[in-house]
Amino acid sequence: MxxxxxxxxxxxxxxxxxxxxxxxxxxxxxxxxxxxxxxxxxxxxxxxxxxxxxxxxxxxxxxxxxxxxxxxxxxxxxxFHQIRDNFQDFINISKLVEILINLLPEGIPNKKLFTFFLNILHAVKSSEQEPKDALHLITRIRLLATIGYAPRLKNCGRCGEKSLNFYPDSGTTLCRKCAVTPLGKGKPFMQINDNTIHFYLHSIEWPIHISNRLKPQQKILTELSTLLDKHLTHLLSKKLLSSEFLAEVL
Ligand SMILES: [Zn+2]
CATH class of the missing domain: 2.40.50.140 (Nucleic acid-binding proteins)
Incomplete structure (x- = not known):
């Protein structure tokens, strides 16, 4: 056939x-x-x-x-040779590719995802910003949200209490009470800023083609990028290969 x-x-x-x-x-x-x-x-x-x-x-x-x-x-x-020719762009898009290959089963039709990924490639190709740190971060967040794997950063994921502590093992922010394990041992967490959460929630809602207009502070970018790496490391049970590659060459 x-x-x-x-x-x-x-x-x-x-x-x-x-x-x-x-x-x-x-x-x-x-x-x-x-x-x-x-x-x-x-x-x-x-x-x-x-x-x-x-x-x-x-x-x-x-x-x-x-x-x-x-x-x-x-x-x-x-x-899309422009993306392959730009080292940073290619490394960042490679992270998205690893997310797709590792988290999605084969053979499940998803037209929305195809269109979305194509839009990302067009947005990166046509963006004139250099480097495109914010855009790449937003695309990673948006892709995770599209396939249902975005971290939850709005209040405690169990009881809804305000919390700024993100627990990579759980993929969500948790209040101290809900984070207690049966053995009483504290799980590793990362404390984040209110501003970072605000930017994160905002970036999930913005259309990808105007994401270039979001100009977060460097501190927010760094914090969110670290958080996403922790989240993905847990999701994929291994460090993203491109992250390791990038750490080696820089
Ligand atoms: Zn709670």
Whole structure:
């Protein structure tokens, strides 16, 4: 059966001598893996359409239940090479890609997510700010909110009492009473600022294309970025590879 859909290349892995396994976020089937026969040998056939983040029209061949359909055609709609060419942008978008690949099951259609991720790529590509720290932070928050994994930072997640203590193990702020474990041991938490919470709640609601207008203080950016890293480390049970990579090269 031939399937045609739009896809964004999330990741490619070498397979054998010259073949590739490509992970796409597609508009019709959610995240899928597909097989490209010798794209590196016959470069002209796929051109650069299988580069990470490329948005393309793809044709896939395989039985309905085939785990790994074959890519028969890929026509670029937008290459997003500007993002690949900008080190900071690429590292930050790679974090989003890791979130998607690690937290979402394959094969679950989610058109809203596809459109949202595409909008992020367009927003980053067209933003003239440098560096785009605020934009990247907001995209991370918004992506987590879109797939239902955003941390909860509004009052205690159990009883609603005011609290500024975020508990990565629970993914929420908790008051001291609710944070007590049965063994009586204090769980690790991070104290955050009122301003940070305010900015966070604001950034979740703003349309992504005007997020560039939000200009938070550096202190807020740093605090929220640390909080998100802790949250994600817990969610993914390992440090995001790109965070580690970034720590190594900087
Ligand atoms: Zn509480």
């Amino acid at each position: 031939l399937t045609r859909t739009e896809g964004i290349v999330l990741k490619t892995q070498k397979y054998g001598e010259a073949d590739l396994i490509v992970t796409f976020l597609t508009s019709e089937k959610g995240i899928i893996k597909a097989f490209a026969k010798s794209p590196r040998k016959t470069k002209s056939r796929f051109g650069s359409s299988l580069e990470p983040l490329t948005h393309a029209k793809i044709s896939l061949w395989g039985k309905e239940q085939t785990a790994l359909p074959k890519i028969t055609q890929a026509d670029i709609i937008n290459s």
